[in-house]
Amino acid sequence: MTRESHGQHRADDRPAVRRPASIKDVAAAAGVSPTTVSHVLSGNRPVNEQTAARVRSVVNRLGYVPASLARSLQAGSTSVIGLLIPDISNAFFAELAKGAEDAAHDLGYGLILCNTEFDAEREDSYLGLIRSRFVDGMVYASGSSPSRRRLEALMGKFPIALADEEVDGLERALIATADHEAGGRLVGEHLRELGHRRVLMLTGPRALRSGVARAAGFVRAFRGHVVERVGDFKEASGYRLVAKLLEEGGLDCTAVFAANDLMAFGALAALTEAGLSVPGDVSVVGFDDIRAASQINPPLTTVHQPAYDVGRTATAQLLQYVSRGEVPPASRHTLPVTLKVRGSTAPAAG
Amino acid sequence: MTRESHGQHRADDRPAVRRPASIKDVAAAAGVSPTTVSHVLSGNRPVNEQTAARVRSVVNRLGYVPASLARSLQAGSTSVIGLLIPDISNAFFAELAKGAEDAAHDLGYGLILCNTEFDAEREDSYLGLIRSRFVDGMVYASGSSPSRRRLEALMGKFPIALADEEVDGLERALIATADHEAGGRLVGEHLRELGHRRVLMLTGPRALRSGVARAAGFVRAFRGHVVERVGDFKEASGYRLVAKLLEEGGLDCTAVFAANDLMAFGALAALTEAGLSVPGDVSVVGFDDIRAASQINPPLTTVHQPAYDVGRTATAQLLQYVSRGEVPPASRHTLPVTLKVRGSTAPAAG
DNA sequence: CTAGGTATCCAAAGCCCTTTGCACAACCGC
DNA sequence: GCGGTTGTGCAAAGGGCTTTGGATACCTAG
Numbered sequence A, B: 001m002t003r004e005s006h007g008q009h010r011a012d013d014r015p016a017v018r019r020p021a022s023i024k025d026v027a028a029a030a031g032v033s034p035t036t037v038s039h040v041l042s043g044n045r046p047v048n049e050q051t052a053a054r055v056r057s058v059v060n061r062l063g064y065v066p067a068s069l070a071r072s073l074q075a076g077s078t079s080v081i082g083l084l085i086p087d088i089s090n091a092f093f094a095e096l097a098k099g100a101e102d103a104a105h106d107l108g109y110g111l112i113l114c115n116t117e118f119d120a121e122r123e124d125s126y127l128g129l130i131r132s133r134f135v136d137g138m139v140y141a142s143g144s145s146p147s148r149r150r151l152e153a154l155m156g157k158f159p160i161a162l163a164d165e166e167v168d169g170l171e172r173a174l175i176a177t178a179d180h181e182a183g184g185r186l187v188g189e190h191l192r193e194l195g196h197r198r199v200l201m202l203t204g205p206r207a208l209r210s211g212v213a214r215a216a217g218f219v220r221a222f223r224g225h226v227v228e229r230v231g232d233f234k235e236a237s238g239y240r241l242v243a244k245l246l247e248e249g250g251l252d253c254t255a256v257f258a259a260n261d262l263m264a265f266g267a268l269a270a271l272t273e274a275g276l277s278v279p280g281d282v283s284v285v286g287f288d289d290i291r292a293a294s295q296i297n298p299p300l301t302t303v304h305q306p307a308y309d310v311g312r313t314a315t316a317q318l319l320q321y322v323s324r325g326e327v328p329p330a331s332r333h334t335l336p337v338t339l340k341v342r343g344s345t346a347p348a349a350g
Numbered sequence C: 001c002t003a004g005g006t007a008t009c010c011a012a013a014g015c016c017c018t019t020t021g022c023a024c025a026a027c028c029g030c
Numbered sequence D: 001g002c003g004g005t006t007g008t009g010c011a012a013a014g015g016g017c018t019t020t021g022g023a024t025a026c027c028t029a030g
Helices: A002-008 A023-030 A034-042 A049-062 A068-075 A091-106 A120-131 A145-157 A180-193 A209-222 A235-247 A261-273 A291-295 A307-322 B002-006 B023-030 B034-042 B049-062 B068-075 B091-106 B120-131 B145-157 B180-193 B209-222 B235-247 B261-273 B291-295 B307-322
Strands: A080-085 A110-115 A137-140 A160-163 A174-178 A198-203 A225-230 A255-258 A283-285 A302-304 A331-335 A338-340 B080-085 B110-115 B137-140 B160-163 B174-178 B198-203 B225-230 B255-258 B283-285 B302-304 B331-335 B338-340
Touching (some): A023 A034, A080 A091, A080 A120, A091 A307, A091 B110, A110 A120, A120 A137, A120 A145, A137 A307, A145 A160, A174 A180, A174 A307, A180 A255, A180 A302, A180 A338, A198 A235, A198 A261, A255 A261, A261 A291, A291 B291, B091 B110, B091 B307, B110 B120, B120 B137, B120 B145, B137 B307, B160 B307, B180 B283, B180 B302, B180 B338, B198 B209, B198 B261, B235 B261, B261 B283, B261 B291
Parallel strands (some): A137 A160, A174 A331, A198 A225, A255 A283, B080 B110, B080 B137, B137 B160, B160 B174, B174 B331, B198 B255, B255 B283
Antiparallel strands (some): A110 B110
16 A cells, blocks of 8 residues: 555655646546537547537647557557568668658658568567557568567468569569569679679578579679679678689679679778779679669679669558558569669679 | 459458467466566576476567567667658768767667658657657657757757757757867868958858858858858859859959869869869869769869767767756767868969 | 437447456465 | 354455547538
8 A cells, every 4th residue: 555655646756757638637627528529529429519629729728638658559550560570770671661751751651660680589579560450550661580480370360462582482472673583683794794704692581582683683694604693782791702702713704793782891891991993993883773783993883673662662552451451462563663873883803 | 352352361361460478378387477588588587497498499489579669668769769850862861860860879779760751741740759758768860940849849858969050049858969179170271371362152042041140150260251142051052152253243242162072073163064163163072072083083172970879979968868868968069170172272273 | 399400419339458456265374 | 053263265456547339419511
């Protein structure tokens, strides 16, 4: 009992946060029932204009704002979705996030940022958001492979859209993705036309289908010798892989194709440090066309991915169904990519 | 008729989304009361191990996950906060967002991304999130000035933290910001030590307090002659201002200090085009240390801002109070900046 | 004068969960 | 045996909102 009174009202101590006005307070102050207040605010049923005016005035005076939580509970949906991405500080995902945010905001939805750092545990904790129905849906862009199984189970029960990502055996899914295979093909053709015959390809983790598609498209179009090294889409890994090869006695390739721009940056740095000139000695190609790609020296030849559109399309598609309480159907939206030829590629030396 | 059959048999069709199991369903299936289920799951009160096991098995079988919405309603808080920024595709804010997200996730909070594009209307709609108590707090990083007044009113009532942002006359606020003044000072000292005596300073709009602080710190430490030109933080303005001075008969300065990296890039381009060598003839310094700064040629000497830490600190501070249901006190956290000396600065010629 | 609107408003039933006060046994030491 | 623990589980009271089926009063028409 003493403990209770301690919490109740510590006389000389004002409460940490004053309880905000509820619909009951408004009703009482206006001399009507909560029902009427609700009707005035929502317009769901007609209310006598005089009464309505009185209610509105009280609402203003008390600064009443309906608790969206209660409304959501009653409505059975929150008007919030999640966006699951590995790394918001990667310009590609930032751009994608912007597209997703725009689409969500257009339809009055909020967007919860789920940054996973490719950490399976973190991803799971964020997927809890949808299982506990705190979000009405989820845009899933490139997660950690360990959770694929879990994702699969979720997709049947909850509205999920895949952005720039594919999942083996998940046919029944809503997917918006750039044309990775075509992107790889464009690079393959470009390097081939420049006379390159031996290329170092820095891929991402094999579990990510998008990366696999890029590599496949490239190999198919290039038709030369391809040395493959597996990285993790981070700048450091591009640097490390190339530096290691150089140490071990030479690259033995006239070009490097990195599966994303960040790794290309890393490769560029390693090459430059080793005294090699780009594109004089070695050509470098990236993928994504993040902003820095055109600002770096030399400007990076890369495949432009419509990151913004991918995010926007995936989200808009998802919401089209979520907002009607439906589970989205299987459908695929493949967005075109383009090759941006810049200064980092040149005809093969020799 | 055709339309309906298109949507599958509608008469006795299952609903679009099956109603998920509630605590009542679990209780009924396990032959206990909802109370007991709650206790089993929360551990708030001891439950007979045999009963608990039975409940847990039913929970698994039904795939029951408590509706976080109901829990939040009852608890009076949602464990979600908002992050309001102008542009997530700007690398600085993406980094800041990452810090904020990390801090939030560490404490089990979700983060709603509020991207405003400097649009006052959009900002207001997002501030509704906090007024309707859908978020427990808000990290506010650089909003549109029109809403300052509104922000001011909010700060008294709701938990809000300012990130890398200052507001005139808003003393009673929780603020985390980089030490802009010190950054300017570092640059001032650096150029002074290199023997520069006349410097062209490209500032940002005077309305932004952070830019003003940078300039003030610089002037104080440099103690030489400073020519000031006002830009707008964009690359083009850096180019334009320098090009114009060169046309009008010479720079008459041995160094340029731009208030951010983008303007420094512009300045660099203008100088190079005019046949001047950097840093041979003129030294150039930027501010922010965005990625491209180290990749440009020559690599840019600049002030590194801890964007990640600013986001993280602002959020962690906010949550420290929010998680206890308190309104955060006025406090200021100034984070240290560092000077990155790279290839764009050298001793003054002559 | 009554049947059938129409305009207004309210009571009560949820939405799904957690918390708290009790009830009921079974058991303890004295 | 008696007051007093422990262990175990339930009923009921919210938390703040929306929705829905009346209730009430007042009218209009037949």
